[in-house]
Amino acid sequence: MCKPTYISITLINYDNPVMTTRPNIIFIITDQQRFDTIAALGNDHMDTPHMDRLVNEGVSFDNCFITAASCAPARASLFTGYYPHTTGIFKNADSWKRSWIEKLSDTGYRCVNVGKMHSYPYHTPLGFHERYVVENKDRYLEERYFFDEWDKALKARGLVKQQRESYRKRADYKDALGAFDWELPEDMHPDMFVGDTATWWLNSYPKTEPLFLQIGFPGPHPPYDPTKRFSEPYLKKDLPLMEVSQEELDGLPEPLKGLRQHNNEVDHDSVVLDLEPSREQRHRQRAHYLANVSMIDEKVGEILTTLERQGYLENGIVIFTSDHGDCLTDHGHSQKWTMYDLVTRVPMVVWAPNIYKGGRSIEGLCQHMDIGPAILEMAGIEVPHTFEAQSILPAIQGKDWTPREYVYAEQIKDGILTETEFMSMIRNEEWKLVHFLHMKCGQLFNLKDDPDEVVNLWDEPAANGVKQKLLDQLREWHIESQVHTHDWAAEWR
Numbered sequence: 001m002c003k004p005t006y007i008s009i010t011l012i013n014y015d016n017p018v019m020t021t022r023p024n025i026i027f028i029i030t031d032q033q034r035f036d037t038i039a040a041l042g043n044d045h046m047d048t049p050h051m052d053r054l055v056n057e058g059v060s061f062d063n064c065f066i067t068a069a070s071c072a073p074a075r076a077s078l079f080t081g082y083y084p085h086t087t088g089i090f091k092n093a094d095s096w097k098r099s100w101i102e103k104l105s106d107t108g109y110r111c112v113n114v115g116k117m118h119s120y121p122y123h124t125p126l127g128f129h130e131r132y133v134v135e136n137k138d139r140y141l142e143e144r145y146f147f148d149e150w151d152k153a154l155k156a157r158g159l160v161k162q163q164r165e166s167y168r169k170r171a172d173y174k175d176a177l178g179a180f181d182w183e184l185p186e187d188m189h190p191d192m193f194v195g196d197t198a199t200w201w202l203n204s205y206p207k208t209e210p211l212f213l214q215i216g217f218p219g220p221h222p223p224y225d226p227t228k229r230f231s232e233p234y235l236k237k238d239l240p241l242m243e244v245s246q247e248e249l250d251g252l253p254e255p256l257k258g259l260r261q262h263n264n265e266v267d268h269d270s271v272v273l274d275l276e277p278s279r280e281q282r283h284r285q286r287a288h289y290l291a292n293v294s295m296i297d298e299k300v301g302e303i304l305t306t307l308e309r310q311g312y313l314e315n316g317i318v319i320f321t322s323d324h325g326d327c328l329t330d331h332g333h334s335q336k337w338t339m340y341d342l343v344t345r346v347p348m349v350v351w352a353p354n355i356y357k358g359g360r361s362i363e364g365l366c367q368h369m370d371i372g373p374a375i376l377e378m379a380g381i382e383v384p385h386t387f388e389a390q391s392i393l394p395a396i397q398g399k400d401w402t403p404r405e406y407v408y409a410e411q412i413k414d415g416i417l418t419e420t421e422f423m424s425m426i427r428n429e430e431w432k433l434v435h436f437l438h439m440k441c442g443q444l445f446n447l448k449d450d451p452d453e454v455v456n457l458w459d460e461p462a463a464n465g466v467k468q469k470l471l472d473q474l475r476e477w478h479i480e481s482q483v484h485t486h487d488w489a490a491e492w493r
Contacts, residue, residue: 022108022210023355023378024316026307029214030296031071031116031221032336033322035062035345036240037293045237047294050301051349054320057358058351059396065344065407065427066324066368069336071118071221072096073411074323077369079117079126081389083408085478086485090412096120098492100372101127101212103381110209114201115194116216118323122148128214132197137190137218137225138164138269150193159184162225164270177281177329178222178271179288186227191219191292195299199306210379211312215303220292220326222335223270224285230295234287241282242330242452249332251456253434253441256338258419263334268416273334282329289328317352317378319371331453337417339425339434339443340453344409350374350396362395364403365429386488388481408477426474433470444470 036043040052041060067077068084076089079099084090096119105111105127113131122133134150154161167173167180182189187196198215219226252260263273274281300320307313325343327333336343346368351358373383373391383391395401409425411417422437432453434443444458444467457463 024211030322034325048297054351061348064348081387091414177285179285224288226291230291255420320349
């Protein structure tokens with residue numbers, strides 16, 4: 001099928017006289033970055049001046065929640081506009097080949113990916129004209145991640161990648177909780193490499209079309225491996241660590257007890273979960289993780305400088321987010337695969353000083369994928385009526401906007417979440433419920449009284465009414481979703 005030829009660009013009115021052409025859209029996404037890792041969001045222990053600038057001068061959505069507790073399902077929702085049970089993408093190896101980026105490409109945008117997307121196969125176009133793929137830091141001999149652009153760059157420099165196979169030889173491997181020092185040249189760290197590749201592209205490619213540039217940093221996903229330049233200041237800080245009681249661990253639902261045991265026995269991403277880590281171990285892991293965030297922040301600053309120097313910000317929109325968070329041994333858990341806010345709540349910031357009034361925070365609930373229809377609307381593209389994502393553009397513009405009453409997340413049984421067939425979360429401003437298919441156990445938290453999600457009220461008789469209401473709403477959501485999206489893939493069939 002031939003694509004249409006565009007001989008002119010439709011002007012878009014955003015109630016802003018500066019906005020006269022289709023905007024350049026720069027979408028920066030990190031991997032596994034918790035909400036509480038940006039200083040401007042209330043975390044004084046962080047050193048993130050460039051992310052702070054985005055927050056202070058942009059629009060921050062402070063209650064943005066992912067749709068899945070692992071990388072590929074969350075990203076597939078983000079870039080399709082549908083929940084995992086609609087896309088059928090529940091795990092990292094599930095096939096993912098289509099996205100709304102195709103709509104940008106088909107209507108005249110130059111669409112470029114630098115870094116991580118987590119599609120499968122990893123080189124799938126997804127609507128991009130160019131892809132410079134850098135996937136997980138640690139993958140070894142796995143087809144979907146091997147010999148990406150970073151691997152090639154390492155080979156050209158005669159360097160051997162720091163990875164699980166080499167880390168396993170360390171005497172402290174099981175005690176390190178995935179925290180290691182980057183010992184190769186700093187510019188060959190995957191996050192540095194992605195940032196440098198993005199600025200190289202921006203400095204080199206002629207501005208002939210409106211730009212959609214997705215920059216996917218592999219960090220702070222483990223291994224937590226910043227250079228000492230970034231880790232040493234954090235190692236000297238008093239960092240916040242959630243106290244984990246034996247009572248909380250004993251009260252975990254059986255699937256989450258099984259998850260803890262699994263992560264102790266299997267070293268996913270070079271992380272071995274110590275079931276009883278010392279405070280020193282936890283502090284060192286936390287310091288390396290946060291240092292990796294600061295490492296990325298430095299590259300974000302360089303990207304912003306390059307965008308400004310090359311003229312992209314005259315009519316540009318920068319979006320910053322992450323795909324999910326990380327427990328970092330809080331609640332006794334490693335990485336993601338749970339439904340705690342530490343995993344499901346992520347930063348979402350829209351920064352466009354010449355287009356939208358900044359310095360605003362939005363408290364209402366939204367889903368991570370809700371930025372997708374907003375991007376299409378920014379580009380003047382009609383949003384498919386079947387989308388389950390709900391545009392947050394009115395909130396960005398400072399107009400009336402209705403937050404979601406509930407947000408949802410889900411995760412299927414895979415090689416990690418082994419003790420349950422399916423896990424679902426429903427959350428509103430006051431309550432969170434986590435349901436395990438075919439199991440009598442679950443989690444129920446009163447978020448007003450227990451914001452840290454420590455006291456599980458699932459078996460409390462006084463909470464039965466709330467529990468049943470949330471279970472009923474979870475059922476209605478699934479039914480309504482299937483009715484709303486019954487023809488979502490009609491054009492692909």
